[in-house]
Amino acid sequence: xxxxxxxxxxxxxxxPDVIEKDLCxxxxxxxxxxAAKETGLIKRERKVTAVEMFWVLVNSYGVRLARNLAxxxxxxxxxxxxxxxxxxWYERFTPELVAFLKICVIxxxxxxxxxxxxxxxxxxxxxxxxxxxxxxxxxLHKSLxxxxxxxxxxxxxxxxxxxxxxxxxxxxxxxxxxxxxxxxELKTLRIGPWIKxxxxxxxxxxxxxxxxxxxxxxxxxxxxxLKGSADPLIVGMHSVCRGNSIDVVGxxxxxxxxxxxxxxxxxxxxxxxxxxxxxxKERMDTERFRLVAVFNEDEEKYHVYLTNINKDVLEAExxxxxxxxxxxxxxxxxxxKSRYALDVVxxxxxxxxxxxxxxxxxxxxxxxxxxxxxxxxxPKEMVARYTQLRWSTIFAENADKQLTxxxxxxxxxxxxxxxxxxxxxxxxxxxxxxxxxxxEWWS
Numbered sequence: 001x002x003x004x005x006x007x008x009x010x011x012x013x014x015x016p017d018v019i020e021k022d023l024c025x026x027x028x029x030x031x032x033x034x035a036a037k038e039t040g041l042i043k044r045e046r047k048v049t050a051v052e053m054f055w056v057l058v059n060s061y062g063v064r065l066a067r068n069l070a071x072x073x074x075x076x077x078x079x080x081x082x083x084x085x086x087x088x089w090y091e092r093f094t095p096e097l098v099a100f101l102k103i104c105v106i107x108x109x110x111x112x113x114x115x116x117x118x119x120x121x122x123x124x125x126x127x128x129x130x131x132x133x134x135x136x137x138x139x140l141h142k143s144l145x146x147x148x149x150x151x152x153x154x155x156x157x158x159x160x161x162x163x164x165x166x167x168x169x170x171x172x173x174x175x176x177x178x179x180x181x182x183x184x185e186l187k188t189l190r191i192g193p194w195i196k197x198x199x200x201x202x203x204x205x206x207x208x209x210x211x212x213x214x215x216x217x218x219x220x221x222x223x224x225x226l227k228g229s230a231d232p233l234i235v236g237m238h239s240v241c242r243g244n245s246i247d248v249v250g251x252x253x254x255x256x257x258x259x260x261x262x263x264x265x266x267x268x269x270x271x272x273x274x275x276x277x278x279x280x281k282e283r284m285d286t287e288r289f290r291l292v293a294v295f296n297e298d299e300e301k302y303h304v305y306l307t308n309i310n311k312d313v314l315e316a317e318x319x320x321x322x323x324x325x326x327x328x329x330x331x332x333x334x335x336x337k338s339r340y341a342l343d344v345v346x347x348x349x350x351x352x353x354x355x356x357x358x359x360x361x362x363x364x365x366x367x368x369x370x371x372x373x374x375x376x377x378x379p380k381e382m383v384a385r386y387t388q389l390r391w392s393t394i395f396a397e398n399a400d401k402q403l404t405x406x407x408x409x410x411x412x413x414x415x416x417x418x419x420x421x422x423x424x425x426x427x428x429x430x431x432x433x434x435x436x437x438x439x440e441w442w443s
Contacts (some may be wrong), residue, residue: 018369020409026111026369029410039099050411052080059403062340062363063396079407103360108365112170123314128197130168133189135161138343151182163188163205166329172368178357185351195220201326209273216308223323226304236268238311257302265293266316266348294320326411336360339392367395
């Protein structure tokens with residue numbers, strides 16, 4: 001029997017400190033110090049420094065489920081070899097820290113935008129990028145219900161919404177926003193010139209004909225599922241079905257779908273909608289879109305899509321498959337929640353809540369940065385096997401070791417003496433005068 005050749009799983013040689021060097025270029029010590037100074041986070045560096053604080057937060061809080069300030073403080077003391085008073089640590093969690101973390105997120109997005117981690121296939125070659133917009137809800141303590149009321153909740157509840165626009169080319173978020181949970185999805189997405197020559201995959205929560213028209217006005221493209229209440233008029237055909245077929249032109253889609261027997265329907269439709277108010281007046285308008293209906297064998301029903309991408313660019317089946325790529329953003333939310341505990345926010349302090357959310361997102365960026373390096377140094381036949389969810393588990397398990405290596409690269413050494421100092425100071429019960437009944441009998 002002929003033996004099959006084993007795939008080459010040997011990692012090619014790479015320079016020492018390659019990850020630490022790249023991360024310290026991505027977030028250089030000089031940039032972190034300047035950002036901390038500009039936001040007022042650190043006015044004079046003493047025991048708490050911008051570099052140490054940033055890397056401890058990203059590699060400690062974001063990958064631990066024991067998410068509290070005391071735990072992070074102990075990690076900071078271990079990493080920096082410094083003993084802090086409670087006040088010098090807790091007083092850092094201020095609006096200035098939130099501003100600093102937000103600037104770090106913007107910086108990461110800008111850095112990743114300069115690179116291209118993925119390449120669109122031949123069918124999408126004419127487009128600059130494929131973008132996916134969606135949001136996820138983070139539950140907060142119910143005492144915050146008045147400030148952050150939950151949507152569609154039968155009991156007293158509070159929550160915030162994290163909106164995200166993800167780039168397929170950069171393989172990471174392109175823009176991120178934090179909103180009250182009751183914020184309408186459409187208010188989290190602003191269409192402008194940035195959409196030109198890009199495809200936006202839209203969830204039903206963003207469905208609005210006026211939005212689609214704005215995308216076209218800005219020379220962009222979109223793919224959306226058709227809303228159940230929408231009933232566009234069919235005005236033309238993009239493909240003709242062989243054999244006996246019903247005439248669909250001049251009819252509304254609600255009249256056609258129940259009678260449809262073909263596998264695919266590809267037509268031109270017209271919709272009427274109200275434009276945005278201008279000088280206090282609204283005007284009616286009409287727009288034509290391409291409507292694609294593909295029969296789903298598993299669900300035994302048609303999945304209907306609306307788009308402005310021409311048939312000569314994407315066939316009907318391609319439109320359906322492309323929309324399926326929206327699963328990427330669901331995987332990012334799953335990674336943030338299951339690996340970096342985005343939704344485990346055990347505090348009532350609104351400033352700390354926002355800080356924790358930004359830290360989790362920064363952890364995602366750092367994880368994705370290392371993920372790209374691992375793929376870069378791996379044999380081509382192995383690259384596809386590095387799935388992001390599995391990678392995020394390995395990253396979380398090794399984040400503490402990575403923190404040690406990054407700080408060592410920055411000239412901050414963690415030794416056994418450092419760890420012993422933390423053990424001896426942090427293990428002390430802060431309640432000095434507390435009565436301990438066992439001391440009467442043994443000690």
